[in-house]
Amino acid sequence: MSIVVMKFGGTSVADARKIRAAARRAIRAQKQGRQVVMVVSAMGKETDRLVDLARQISPTPPHREMDQLLATGEQVTISLMAMSLEEMGCPAISFTAGQIGMVTDEAHTKARLKSIAAEKIHHELDAGKVVIVAGFQGVTESGAITTLGRGGSNVTLVAIAAALKADLCENFTDVDGIFTADPRIVPTARKLDAVSYDEMLELASLGASVLHHRAVEFAKKYDVPLHVRNSEHNRKGTLIVHETESMERIVVRGAALKEGLARVTLSSVPDHPGVVARIFHQVARENVVVDDIIQTIADNGKATVSFTVEMAELPECKQAVDILRKELKCSARYEDHLAKVSVVGVGMRTHTGVAEKMFASLAAEGINIQNITTSEIKISCLINRTQGKKALRVVHDAFGLGIQKPARKKPAKKAAKKSTRKKAK
Amino acid sequence: MSIVVMKFGGTSVADARKIRAAARRAIRAQKQGRQVVMVVSAMGKETDRLVDLARQISPTPPHREMDQLLATGEQVTISLMAMSLEEMGCPAISFTAGQIGMVTDEAHTKARLKSIAAEKIHHELDAGKVVIVAGFQGVTESGAITTLGRGGSNVTLVAIAAALKADLCENFTDVDGIFTADPRIVPTARKLDAVSYDEMLELASLGASVLHHRAVEFAKKYDVPLHVRNSEHNRKGTLIVHETESMERIVVRGAALKEGLARVTLSSVPDHPGVVARIFHQVARENVVVDDIIQTIADNGKATVSFTVEMAELPECKQAVDILRKELKCSARYEDHLAKVSVVGVGMRTHTGVAEKMFASLAAEGINIQNITTSEIKISCLINRTQGKKALRVVHDAFGLGIQKPARKKPAKKAAKKSTRKKAK
Numbered sequence: 099m100s101i102v103v104m105k106f107g108g109t110s111v112a113d114a115r116k117i118r119a120a121a122r123r124a125i126r127a128q129k130q131g132r133q134v135v136m137v138v139s140a141m142g143k144e145t146d147r148l149v150d151l152a153r154q155i156s157p158t159p160p161h162r163e164m165d166q167l168l169a170t171g172e173q174v175t176i177s178l179m180a181m182s183l184e185e186m187g188c189p190a191i192s193f194t195a196g197q198i199g200m201v202t203d204e205a206h207t208k209a210r211l212k213s214i215a216a217e218k219i220h221h222e223l224d225a226g227k228v229v230i231v232a233g234f235q236g237v238t239e240s241g242a243i244t245t246l247g248r249g250g251s252n253v254t255l256v257a258i259a260a261a262l263k264a265d266l267c268e269n270f271t272d273v274d275g276i277f278t279a280d281p282r283i284v285p286t287a288r289k290l291d292a293v294s295y296d297e298m299l300e301l302a303s304l305g306a307s308v309l310h311h312r313a314v315e316f317a318k319k320y321d322v323p324l325h326v327r328n329s330e331h332n333r334k335g336t337l338i339v340h341e342t343e344s345m346e347r348i349v350v351r352g353a354a355l356k357e358g359l360a361r362v363t364l365s366s367v368p369d370h371p372g373v374v375a376r377i378f379h380q381v382a383r384e385n386v387v388v389d390d391i392i393q394t395i396a397d398n399g400k401a402t403v404s405f406t407v408e409m410a411e412l413p414e415c416k417q418a419v420d421i422l423r424k425e426l427k428c429s430a431r432y433e434d435h436l437a438k439v440s441v442v443g444v445g446m447r448t449h450t451g452v453a454e455k456m457f458a459s460l461a462a463e464g465i466n467i468q469n470i471t472t473s474e475i476k477i478s479c480l481i482n483r484t485q486g487k488k489a490l491r492v493v494h495d496a497f498g499l500g501i502q503k504p505a506r507k508k509p510a511k512k513a514a515k516k517s518t519r520k521k522a523k
Numbered sequence: 524m525s526i527v528v529m530k531f532g533g534t535s536v537a538d539a540r541k542i543r544a545a546a547r548r549a550i551r552a553q554k555q556g557r558q559v560v561m562v563v564s565a566m567g568k569e570t571d572r573l574v575d576l577a578r579q580i581s582p583t584p585p586h587r588e589m590d591q592l593l594a595t596g597e598q599v600t601i602s603l604m605a606m607s608l609e610e611m612g613c614p615a616i617s618f619t620a621g622q623i624g625m626v627t628d629e630a631h632t633k634a635r636l637k638s639i640a641a642e643k644i645h646h647e648l649d650a651g652k653v654v655i656v657a658g659f660q661g662v663t664e665s666g667a668i669t670t671l672g673r674g675g676s677n678v679t680l681v682a683i684a685a686a687l688k689a690d691l692c693e694n695f696t697d698v699d700g701i702f703t704a705d706p707r708i709v710p711t712a713r714k715l716d717a718v719s720y721d722e723m724l725e726l727a728s729l730g731a732s733v734l735h736h737r738a739v740e741f742a743k744k745y746d747v748p749l750h751v752r753n754s755e756h757n758r759k760g761t762l763i764v765h766e767t768e769s770m771e772r773i774v775v776r777g778a779a780l781k782e783g784l785a786r787v788t789l790s791s792v793p794d795h796p797g798v799v800a801r802i803f804h805q806v807a808r809e810n811v812v813v814d815d816i817i818q819t820i821a822d823n824g825k826a827t828v829s830f831t832v833e834m835a836e837l838p839e840c841k842q843a844v845d846i847l848r849k850e851l852k853c854s855a856r857y858e859d860h861l862a863k864v865s866v867v868g869v870g871m872r873t874h875t876g877v878a879e880k881m882f883a884s885l886a887a888e889g890i891n892i893q894n895i896t897t898s899e900i901k902i903s904c905l906i907n908r909t910q911g912k913k914a915l916r917v918v919h920d921a922f923g924l925g926i927q928k929p930a931r932k933k934p935a936k937k938a939a940k941k942s943t944r945k946k947a948k
Binding site for chain 2: 114117118148151152154155156159160162163164166167169170173174176177178180181182184185191192194196197241242243
């Protein structure tokens with residue numbers, strides 16, 4: 099019998115009405131002849147409430163106890179969901195991570211899954227029950243409760259689907275799917291029917307918040323097709339799958355904007371092995387997450403190293419840089435209020451002209467590019483934050499990603515020349 | 524090293540301030556050279572909140588899922604308590620019932636403890652930590668979460684103390700201890716320094732709500748001395764222990780009132796073996812809890828069986844009685860709005876005159892007695908509910924139980940004659 103694993107995020111189980119709606123969806127799937135597993139998050143603002151309770155007690159609660167606390171949020175939802183199904187006459191059983199052996203390492207608050215004892219779930223499914231699993235949580239071999247960090251419930255979803263060899267893996271959320279750009283900024287943004295894992299990974303790390311990149315990595319690794327869809331209706335969402343040949347024909351799949359960035363530039367850095375490692379070791383010690391890194395060598399044989407960080411982390415970053423300035427006898431420059439606009443598409447691997455088109459479209463609107471970074475399937479430009487939203491609309495337009503465009507306004511495909519070179523941007 | 528197990532009820536951990544106060548108390552005990560285990564309940568009204576959530580989903584939630592839900596209440600408290608201790612610099616670790624193998628049977632919502640894996644607790648105590656255990660919950664051998672029913676956290680307290688062979692077992696609550704009568708009804712009621720297990724068992728089942736009789740039974744069985752005290756100050760509370768010789772010198776330890784009772788009287792019941800069993804089998808099938816039972820044989824050889832039940836359960840009880848009336852061809856009479864006033868004391872085993880004094884004191888105030896039931900150490904009188912509170916004050920006075928009484932008003936001890944007969948009332 100085919101198995102479907104459905105995940106419902108916090109907004110999709112925020113109250114009794116929504117829990118009942120999710121339960122009805124599971125029952126419909128079961129009536130279509132499927133075995134159904136549900137993965138659920140904590141209700142609405144429940145996690146925030148628990149975090150607030152902890153903060154009243156301690157500004158720095160021990161991670162083990164924080165996990166013990168936060169895991170109750172999902173435990174409440176699984177039991178209510180099972181009650182709702184039973185109330186509708188559908189046999190159901192709820193499981194915490196501990197009860198089905200979702201074993202993780204000991205890294206509390208950001209644990210990594212090691213194994214799942216799938217037999218117990220299979221046993222209950224074979225008995226005709228809907229099985230409800232608490233998302234976001236795990237258990238160590240010694241029985242301590244862990245949590246999986248940001249995006250953890252989606253990691254649970256994908257891991258369960260992989261362990262059960264599920265045919266369908268549905269992520270129910272409060273948006274219709276993955277869009278060509280954030281619809282709040284770009285009104286013409288279009289829902290995508292499908293994106294590849296790699297594209298989704300780039301989009302997730304570029305600011306598209308629907309799916310955390312860890313869940314996508316997991317799905318890619320275990321070959322689990324993910325369907326992101328809205329819990330409020332029955333329309334299809336976006337499928338996230340391995341890339342197909344037809345996907346490569348679309349050069350740019352989507353565009354993204356990340357705001358609130360700052361750039362740090364270190365000049366006159368000695369150019370010998372180990373220096374860059376030294377720099378980013380010091381930055382990491384302050385727990386600052388570094389976004390893009392660019393290094394160039396000047397005529398005098400000294401290097402210039404610049405990197406971007408979240409603006410909120412700039413104070414910690416400056417502490418690290420102060421130490422480095424003295425040690426390396428280099429100078430430092432800071433620019434804040436920056437934004438990064440990016441385009442992503444697996445077609446870039448085999449098509450040329452994308453970078454050119456992007457730069458030209460930004461230039462035509464008077465938007466100055468301060469940095470350029472690329473990967474095989476994306477191009478990012480660092481710009482002034484005040485121009486961020488406009489830049490997103492400009493590139494979205496330039497590559498004809500939106501809806502209701504006349505055909506002549508979709509030049510991306512036509513202009514791009516087929517190329518066998520990789521990274522031919 | 525000596526071990527103390529401290530339990531904090533819901534009102535004693537209702538907010539961050541009270542959690543910190545409880546943590547400080549544990550630290551003080553540890554600084555006095557003791558190993559400390561804390562058993563905690565859900566915070567304040569948390570259990571009510573969870574029950575309300577369940578009711579929004581289902582009027583009759585499955586017991587397994589209800590336990591899965593309710594157990595989160597205590598899990599929240601244990602983690603916050605551990606955070607609070609750590610914040611004060613005291614190493615601490617929290618455990619759910621599952622994490623320390625508090626194994627119960629499968630009777631969800633009213634499970635019975637079977638065993639506790641004490642090694643894990645000893646291990647953490649020996650490492651210098653305060654160990655915090657979730658009260659009220661257990662785990663089945665297959666890993667399902669159970670709850671222990673009413674008074675469950677006190678059962679956990681006593682069970683942990685027994686398993687660890689603790690020297691001290693403290694029950695912190697929002698009252699100063701066990702009183703000679705409910706102080707809300709009898710202003711002169713006096714806090715008792717000590718009561719025996721048997722007295723506490725009678726008082727608990729007669730309406731004294733501080734301790735549930737299951738916890739007291741457990742404490743008696745495993746010889747655990749229980750100290751009931753107030754979490755808001757440091758004064759001594761009431762010790763519940765095996766009876767001592769000096770205890771027997773006090774004939775009446777306390778008085779209790781149970782209101783909201785109804786009496787069912789079945790007349791012309793055939794007097795042959797198995798009939799009474801048939802009656803109470805039928806009543807039990809309706810899940811009605813029967814309080815006292817009195818059977819008398821009339822001159823015609825027929826029996827009269829009367830019993831008391833909670834008034835709230837009278838409708839279900841009537842359904843059972845309707846079946847019995849037809850089957851046994853007997854008649855039935857119902858009286859509601861009754862109350863039961865009782866006096867309790869182990870000294871009754873060896874003293875006479877108690878019943879006489881009780882009846883006389885009630886009669887002197889014009890309070891009519893409708894039924895009398897006794898055990899070795901208690902006498903109960905069924906009376907009209909409207910006279911209940913007055914009756915409690917009357918007997919409390921008659922046996923000189925209150926504070927600030929001149930010596931001549933304490934006639935109980937003097938009047939009672941020493942007797943070697945048992946049940947010499």
